[in-house]
Amino acid sequence: MAASAMLAAPAWAETRVTYKSAKAGTSYYQMGVQISEAMKAGSGGDIVVTVEEGQGSVQNVMEVRARGADYVFTTPPSLVGLAQGGKAMFEGKSDPAFDEIRALFPIPSLTMHFVMSADSGVETFADMEGKTILLGKGSFGAREGEKYLGLFGLEGKVTIADAELSNAVAALKNGQIDGFVTAGSWPAPNVVEAAASTGVTVLSLSDEQVAETKRTRLVIPAGTYAGQGGDIVTTSLPVVAYTTTKMDDDTAYELTKTFWESKGRMAESAAWWAGVDAALMSTITGKLHPGAIRYYQEAGMPVTEDQM
Incomplete structure (x- = not known):
């Protein structure tokens, strides 16, 4: 025993x-x-x-x-x-x-990223008018991205690409899209890849825009992604x-x-x-x-x- x-x-x-x-x-x-x-x-x-x-x-x-x-x-x-x-x-x-x-x-929080190619010249949400954006399908990021386009006056003013988010980086590199929306922990692997391979601008939200989304404000520090010179203000879901x-x-x-x-x-x-x-x-x-x-x-x- x-x-x-x-x-x-x-x-x-x-x-x-x-x-x-x-x-x-x-x-x-x-x-x-x-x-x-x-x-x-x-x-x-x-x-x-x-x-x-x-x-x-x-x-x-x-x-x-x-x-x-x-x-x-x-x-x-x-x-x-x-x-x-x-x-x-x-x-x-x-x-x-x-x-x-x-x-x-x-x-780590689900963090919104609005990722635009450097060649698109997009620096703000208003600049997205007339551009082609990949939102993906069925995910939190896709639903949230669609909501933000509506909130910021872009509904019907951008072309939504019919493709899966897994194809976003390749589509950005070959010019099929001007940008994509993704939500995940930061640094986001697909954003890291896009920034290193083709050059991107990750859009910041104003404090007023953050308030409109009713989400939690989050700051991605400068230098997180290649070519990112300043902090990125965005939203997150804890x-x-x-x-x-x-x-x-x-x-x-x-x-x-x-x-x-x-x-x-x-x-x-x-x-x-x-x-x-x-x-x-x-x-x-x-x-x-x-x-x-x-x-x-x-x-x-x-x-x-x-x-x-």
Whole structure:
């Protein structure tokens, strides 16, 4: 019996977590892989994170109804609010489990990029009139891009290219399009490629335009992309890693602590982590997990009364 107990002891110390984010091949799936590796290294192997391919932020939230204490998922805070209120895509699908969702830590935001070729001469949104733009299909970036064209008086004044976003860089290089719209973490790989290979201008929004979008203001620092001489002011949709109250406080604490202590090392291999800092805590509009709150209070990081 003593021998059996000794053999079993390491298993007791191991915490297994399922992390569900986005489709394989996306930057957010890759972030999940990086978080998994960071958790293993940062915890000395005590935290084992299995990354699952997700089918979208809404589905990630819906799965809360059937998942257990080991479930961690990513989604924008706004969707959690809609789920808890039974609104929009969650109308008629309310569930008590949604009220038990709790935040752990922010991850890189979905950041809007309006990317124009240098040859197009476009420097502002007004300059886009008469140009050909690729929005892609079905994605957050495509929907948001179409919304901004309407908000800024460009509806019907630009030609929308009928192509997939995966073809954007090639289409820009061969002159088929004047620009494309993409949303993702920054630096965005397709923008990096376009800036390095053909030269681009990433458009900035005025403060008035940012206010019109009703999204979160975000600044991409100068020098992020080749040829970018100044800061880019754009908009973003915050994204957060969540769990539920089913997760025990100690596990939530260790996940949150290990994430923040590993973030600097992750940023050395993937620049998008450099954009995650204490300032993003304000984008978490729902409640934090008590275990996460314990870490934030120890670390002296900001936590509001609404997040408690």
